[in-house]
Amino acid sequence: MSPTPCMRCHNNKAIVKRPKNHHKVCRDCFLTIFEDEVHHTIVSSRLFHPGERVAIGASGGKDSTVLASVLKTLNERHNYGLDLVLLSVDEGIKGYRDDSLETVKRNATQYEMPLQIVSYDQLYGWTMDQVVETIGKKGNCTYCGVFRRQALDRGAKILDIRHVVTGHNADDVAETVLMNLLRGDLPRLSRSTSIVTGSSASEVKRSKPLKYAYEKEIVLYAHHKKLDYFSTECIYSPEAFRGTARSLIKSLEKVRPSAILDIVRSGEDMARLTPDKGQGACGCDEGEGVGGCGSANGRSSGAELAQMEASLNNQPGSEGLETEITSNEASNGDGSVRLPIRHRRPKEHTPAPLQTLGQCVKCGYMSSQDMCQACTLLENLNKNRADIAI
Template sequence: MPVPCGTGCGKNAALKRPKTGDALCKECFFWAFETEIHFTITKGELFKRGDSVAVAASGGKDSTVLAHTLKTLNERYDYGLNLMLLSIDEGITGYRDDSLETVKQNRDDYEMPLKILSYKDLYGWTMDEIVAQIGRKNNCTFCGVFRRQALDRGAALLGVKCIATGHNADDIAETVLMNVLRGDIARLKRCTAITTGSEGTIPRVKPLKYTYEKEIVMYAHYKKLVYFSTECVFAPNAYRGHARALLKDLEKIRPTCIMDIIYSGETMSIKEEVTLPSQRICTRCKFVSSQEVCKACVLLEGLNKGLPKLGIGKSSKAKKMLEEYNARQNTLEQVIDDLNDTNIKKKSGKKRNGLTDKCNSKTCCSGNCNSTQNNMEDNSKINSLLDEYSLKETDKPVQQLNDVSDDEEGCSSSCGRLGGLGVGF
């Protein structure tokens, strides 16, 4: 027997809302869904008339529904917003390259300009290359850090007032659980904020903060929106997956647990004696950071120096690794200088009793002179040093080994000086 729509519109219900349990027809569900997001936007004062807003678009259900809903509400309630799409290409073969095609379809469907930035252009690395260096255990750390900063860089290029992200209620509840399990007090305090960003930075807003993931899927399904649903090939190893599994188990027992967890995070207070890191500006890339050098620059420096684990774990561990690396590089430079000096002396020849110390097979002792012995000792020293510092012997002159310790090329990537993009950070 058909169930009538709970609003009394006279139509039969087509679905039961996961968030409230109400039986609604499709049209009433659309209206309730969009009205709740409109209420979130107006209550949180997320936008101002005339603002340029970049929608962080990945091609997934959340960003697709966000773009569609913002366009709809912008026209219905006359927000006066200038909406555009901002997408980040992480360089994940078989995932991001396909999802970007969906983003381009959204661009055409919603008539919004699209800007795509890639990790390769911004940092000189793709996620495929990073995973090849570090493995699959900590790859989400690199991707998350680089993606957050890439959005900031893209927003700066577009000159927008804020970035609208597709974080939904499930995402925020998962983040609360993750921060509780990790004891991350600083992130726990700000992860439920609907607007994030310090003074002088481009803020991020979450219009879908109180929207359930299941309802987003239902909205996209009944609206027949085009979105990309394949999971990232590196995501199964993410720590967030365990928090998501826990949340889904809790939701089966108590559907309201998602909102309860968010409310707990919003009302949680921190003891006064607990010191929290203050946001500042990174001395290298000039983007927001809680330390002198931001996490993105630390991770990038580790990749460029062959220390992919540099930014993983505690900062004290990273400092120790850098000190050991710099000590090794300084020692290597001194060794190379010594080898260069030896090479120059051998070429010029040492004068002994007014004569040069060069072996002449016509007049000398068939290779048994002091000069030949010195050459053998020098070659033995060079070979042992090459082995010690893991340098392969080549046909190039010894002085060209200085390229091994040249880090100037890595500096431009770490500081984010992107001539090709016309931006100097």
């Protein structure tokens, strides 16, 4: 059996089957396509401006390592004019973060980028090992998430940088969309689906250049580029609720490869209905151009249901196949069933009060409350520590 040729260059042997759309391509074409899609995401979303200093949130894992490699390549290829710096957070997890930080240090040398490391111990007086020892594994990701976000902001402030990019990929965004739906937290959809977070009132802007890149394709890119990254997962993460959403998405992906991007797109559409009007959808070419999400080839027109209904109506004898549901209590003689309607009093719609951004009374970090989330969590930890001591 002759080898399958690359569907892009038609010359080399296809060795990569893209998880995103099952296209079979050669190594060089896959790397080029991946980089072109990230470039399109950056350009269409206007993530950067020439001369901007940008901190890359580096954990040593595959996502941040690929992000650093791709940004360095694209910065040189397309003359972005960026000053790139690696910013890493040491959560204080022995056997995990201390090892991954060694990878980050090697990356800093390989990519010729400065490296800044900030730690939970220095910022908060607590390591994650101590947090888990105090509160247990259940709920520890809430503490780590809040501490990490603030640590990145503080690290950026030390570097005098106002833009941090993170390695969140399409799988991460899809998981967050599902988590917010399962929790019924629609207002948070806007922030979770936007490719850029932060506002004019925030000190640090964050963006996700890999928002439309599949996790599996990131692994393939790292493999074929022979990148140096740390592959062990956090020892405390299996207890997180995100793991449940991840398992569900992986099951959906087996049945429908485009399910991940479909969920991301659905989240973007729903975010537009929330009060803060979510933004950040990729400006993809709907035709044959390269799209940041790479989904133009498999995207539906959005009119399938209308087309199916028209097709059914045109079939002879289709009238007897349907039962019409109406809103009255009585029954018609034409086969329709009338159902009662529950009447409710119309609610008076009052605009929700807008939060004003101030500063935490304890640490000075920006917050809409008297105390920021990190300081509130730290108070609980210190109280638990005092109770244990007694």
